[in-house]
Amino acid sequence: MTTESILTSDQIIELIYRINQRYGYDFSGYSQSSFARRANRIIGLTRMPFKALADKLEKDEKFFTHFIDEIVVNVSAFFRDPIFYIAIKQDIIPILRTYPMIRIWHAGCSTGEEVYSTAILLKESGLLHKSLLYATDISQRALSAAKIGEYAVTELPEFEKNYLEAGGEKKPSDYFNLHNGKICFHDDLKHRMVFSHHNLVADQSFNEFNLILCRNVFIYFNSELQNRVLKLLLSSLTPFGYLGLGSKETVEYTGLAHHFENVNYKARIFRKKISLLQ
C-alpha cells in the first residue's frame, strides 16, 4: 500500500459522518484505531482514492454491505474460552432447566461457532428441544456463513481441544458430518436457531431473553457506546436474565453496573437484578 492511500484522521471522521448520514450506521463509538486500520486496508484492496470510496459508499448500497463485512472483526471459535461454557453448565443450566421455554440471544454471533457451541451444550443438557437460539450480527457475510453452518476442517483441532476443556460429554464429530472437507452440522442443532441481521448500535430490542451472549463485541466500542449497547441488552433480558460477555469485557465501569450482579466473574457472567427503584 502506498503512503497516499493511508486515510488521514479527518478523512476517517468524514467517512464515519457520511456513512451515518446516509445509512444511520454510527461508527463514531468504535475503536478509531481498529476502524482506521480496516478502512485503510479497504483503500489498499480497492485502490480507490478517498473521495471515490466515500462517494461509492453513499451511492452503492451493495458496496456498503461489503464495506461493513470488511470493517468488523469476525474472529470466532468453537467453545471459545472453555471456562465460559463450564460456568454456563454449572451456574446457568440448572436454572434454565426449570423454565418451560428458553430463549437465548447471541448478539454479534459472527460466523456462528458460538451459537453451535451453545446448541451442543444445550443438547448434552437435554434442553435443546425447548430452547430457541436467536443469532444476530451486523455483517451479512458472517451471518450467511453462520446460517449455512459449514466450517473448514482446519477449525477441528481447536474445536476438539476447546470442547474437551469445556467438559464436553461426547465427541464433536457426533454433531456433524464431514462433507467435501467441511464440517457440516446436523439439522437438529440448526432447527433451534433463528438468524437475522441486527445492528446493536441502531436497532431496537426485539424480544426478551433468559440468556444473552454478547462476547468479544464490546472490546471494539468506546465506553459511551458500551453503555448504549448495554442498555439495549439490559432491556432485552427477562427479570433475572443472564448476560455473558467476553473474557476482557465487563459491566463494571459502565453506568449500568448497579443493574447487574456477578454470577461468575472469571467467566464474565452477570445477572440482571430486579430493583423496585429502577
Ligand SMILES: C[S@@+](CC[C@H](N)C(=O)[O-])C[C@H]1O[C@@H](n2cnc3c(N)ncnc32)[C@H](O)[C@@H]1O
Ligand atoms: C470478534 S466477533 C465475536 C464473535 C463471537 N461472539 C465470539 O465471541 O466468538 C465480533 C462480532 O461483532 C459483530 N458486530 C460488530 N458491531 C456490531 C453491531 N453494531 N451490531 C451487531 N454486531 C456487531 C461483528 O460483525 C463480529 O461478527
